[in-house]
Amino acid sequence: MESLGEKTTxxxxxxxxxxxxxxxxxxxxxxxxxxxxxxxxxxxxYYHSGKLIxxxxxxxxxxxxxxxxxxxxxxxSSAVRKVGNTYExxxxxxxxxxxxxxxISASMQPLLEKVHTPFEFSIEIEELSKxxxxxxxxxxxxxxxxxxxxxxxxxxxxxNRIKRELSFIENEINTIKNGNKPFNVRFKIKCRAExxxxxxxxxxxxxxxxxxxxxxxxxxxxxxxxxxxxxxLSEA
Numbered sequence: 001m002e003s004l005g006e007k008t009t010x011x012x013x014x015x016x017x018x019x020x021x022x023x024x025x026x027x028x029x030x031x032x033x034x035x036x037x038x039x040x041x042x043x044x045x046y047y048h049s050g051k052l053i054x055x056x057x058x059x060x061x062x063x064x065x066x067x068x069x070x071x072x073x074x075x076x077s078s079a080v081r082k083v084g085n086t087y088e089x090x091x092x093x094x095x096x097x098x099x100x101x102x103x104i105s106a107s108m109q110p111l112l113e114k115v116h117t118p119f120e121f122s123i124e125i126e127e128l129s130k131x132x133x134x135x136x137x138x139x140x141x142x143x144x145x146x147x148x149x150x151x152x153x154x155x156x157x158x159x160n161r162i163k164r165e166l167s168f169i170e171n172e173i174n175t176i177k178n179g180n181k182p183f184n185v186r187f188k189i190k191c192r193a194e195x196x197x198x199x200x201x202x203x204x205x206x207x208x209x210x211x212x213x214x215x216x217x218x219x220x221x222x223x224x225x226x227x228x229x230x231x232x233l234s235e236a
Contacts, residue, residue, distance in 0.1 A: 070236060071198070076228035077209075078202035079236040086194050089201035091209040092235045095187040095216055096223040108187075111219050119212045120190040128182045134173055141169045189213055189224070190235065 069081040080089040112121060144166040151159045176182055189212055193204035213224040227235055 070233055072229065072232070073202050073206075076232060077226055078206045079232050080198050080202050081236075082198075086196055087198045087201040089193045089195075089198075089205040090190060090232075090236045091202075091205040092188060092190040092227045092232055093209055093213045093224045094227065095189065095213070095220075096225055097185075097187060097220075108216075108220075111216065115212055115215055117208050117212050118191070119208065120188075120192070122188045122190070124186040124188060126184045126186060128184055130176060130181055133182055134176055137169055137173050137176075141166060141173070144169060188235070189216070 070079045071081070072079055078089050078091045080087050082088075144162055148159070148162045148166060151162055189209065191205050191208040191212060193201045193208065195201035195204065209226070213226075216222065217224050
């Protein structure tokens with residue numbers, strides 16, 4: 001049992017039991033003495049089981065218990081762990097940017113300075129598999145070649161469109177084969193919250209994440225993807 005309200009309730013049961021016991025001696029009533037014993041039992045049971053009951057309610061309704069001290073909310077959008085007498089929660093998201101090295105990157109610095117909600121911002125560079133990318137592009141190229149062979153030259157607009165797409169894919173393949181290792185740049189937002197309530201901490205971190213990610217989304221005209229489940233745990 002950790003909250004002041006829970007302790008107060010347990011102590012109230014105990015005080016009532018002492019009062020009933022005193023009255024039983026004063027009036028010589030066995031019925032009041034029995035009531036005193038009931039209150040003693042209730043105070044002891046509530047004090048020792050209050051935390052257990054509270055945890056069972058949480059875990060069977062809106063929380064999923066995991067290892068490493070973390071628990072996930074039912075929708076997997078917040079990871080929570082207990083530290084001392086408080087609960088720490090974290091929620092995270094990736095900004096979905098098609099061209100991270102373009103004008104959007106230059107627009108982020110002033111935006112970062114305007115956001116007042118506490119959050120963490122990081123840039124991650126992920127090395128990609130050159131073989132996998134080439135395999136995927138070659139599959140797309142074969143599909144376009146089939147489309148081109150079935151296209152009618154009389155439909156010049158469609159025929160030329162497929163040729164342009166095929167040429168673009170071939171150029172991408174040659175660039176990757178002859179260039180350096182490909183990589184992906186990811187922009188990550190992370191929000192944390194602390195509270196004496198597990199559910200409140202989870203709610204605050206997720207609410208702040210939605211707020212901050214929404215500001216980026218609206219200002220830069222981009223999307224964002226909230227991390228959930230195991231993906232979130234790896235970032236916690």
